[in-house]
Amino acid sequence: MDAAGAILGLSIGLAVIYGAVFCYREQSVPKALVKTVATLALAAWAWMAGGPVALVAALGLSAAGDAFLAGDGDRWLLPGMAAFFAAHVAYVLLFWDMMPGALVMWQIGAQIVLVMAAAGYLGWLLPYLGKMRLPVIAYTAVILMMGVGAIALAPTNTLILAGALMFILSDAILARQLFREQGRQNVTASVTLWILYFGGQVLIAFGILAAFA
Numbered sequence: 001m002d003a004a005g006a007i008l009g010l011s012i013g014l015a016v017i018y019g020a021v022f023c024y025r026e027q028s029v030p031k032a033l034v035k036t037v038a039t040l041a042l043a044a045w046a047w048m049a050g051g052p053v054a055l056v057a058a059l060g061l062s063a064a065g066d067a068f069l070a071g072d073g074d075r076w077l078l079p080g081m082a083a084f085f086a087a088h089v090a091y092v093l094l095f096w097d098m099m100p101g102a103l104v105m106w107q108i109g110a111q112i113v114l115v116m117a118a119a120g121y122l123g124w125l126l127p128y129l130g131k132m133r134l135p136v137i138a139y140t141a142v143i144l145m146m147g148v149g150a151i152a153l154a155p156t157n158t159l160i161l162a163g164a165l166m167f168i169l170s171d172a173i174l175a176r177q178l179f180r181e182q183g184r185q186n187v188t189a190s191v192t193l194w195i196l197y198f199g200g201q202v203l204i205a206f207g208i209l210a211a212f213a
Helices: 003-022 029-048 053-069 074-098 105-128 130-151 158-180 187-212
Strands: none
Touching: 003 029, 003 187, 029 053, 029 187, 053 074, 053 187, 074 130, 074 158, 074 187, 105 130, 105 158, 130 158, 158 187
8 A cells, every 4th residue: 555545544544433433522632633633634645646736725724624623612613614714715716727617507506506505504593693693604605605616517526516515514514513502412413424524525535636637
């Protein structure tokens, strides 16, 4: 196995450990380290595999977001959201560069459905957001741009589209946990969130590497 393969194996191994042992537990240093290093190793693998700078940046910023969100309390929520906001900006720029041209009808329809679903979900969250209302609205806008961009890619980029939609679903679950459930831990929701988030990042990375091969 080459070095890149070993790094990918480390990333996936840590992701499995995090999902099986840590994701539904209270915050701790081991939990933060396992989660952050899993995503950071994925970024390192993408770089070693020759991935575009925007992909490596998106994964690296996601690892920073993981580290911030591992902190207790509201103190680290905004920095974590800012890191993931920047990660989505990197994905948006990358997807924009990969867009083939004019959209077909199913893509336009899918984009409309995604925007309407996000607007409805945001409306459901708004009464619970308090001082986080503007940051959450801004974050919703950028992740929507990422999703719309993924839908606009060539139909051959199914891994990227699937990964982007999984990422969006994971954020929807996280938002519910943070704002509707006041941070209460739910084993099923936490495991599902992690599978969608990390699995989505893996699919996006594989899809982009295949597209740039």
